[in-house]
Amino acid sequence: MEKYGYTASGANGRNPRxxxxxxxxxxxxxxxxxxxxxxxxxxxxxxxxxxxxELYEVNQKVIPVTNTRGNITQFVAIL
Structure with missing residues (x-):
């Protein structure tokens, strides 16, 4: 994330928005x-x-994470 202007600790848990x-x-x-x-x-x-x-192109993937009951608990975004 540093190449995008954010530290790992500053980006972790933040919304990709x-x-x-x-x-x-x-x-x-x-x-x-x-x-x-x-x-x-x-x-x-x-x-x-x-x-x-600054604008940049990226292939992004967002993956829903579920609990043992199959309920979505969070999303993981991979850039």
Missing amino acids: MLKSGEQDDAFYADLWEQITAGDVWEAELTNQTKQG
Whole structure:
């Protein structure tokens, strides 16, 4: 995360929304949320921005994490 302007400790546990560039429309994020809240893995190439506001392309994957009952407890984003 340091190459994006964040330390590992400063980024851990934070919402990936902090990297949002504004390049993707609301429908893009609605699709993301629809997929991950259904328990599916979401993956796409998108434009994010660094803490300093520089844009960069990234292939991002968001994985829902479930408990032993199958309930989603959190999401893991991999850049």
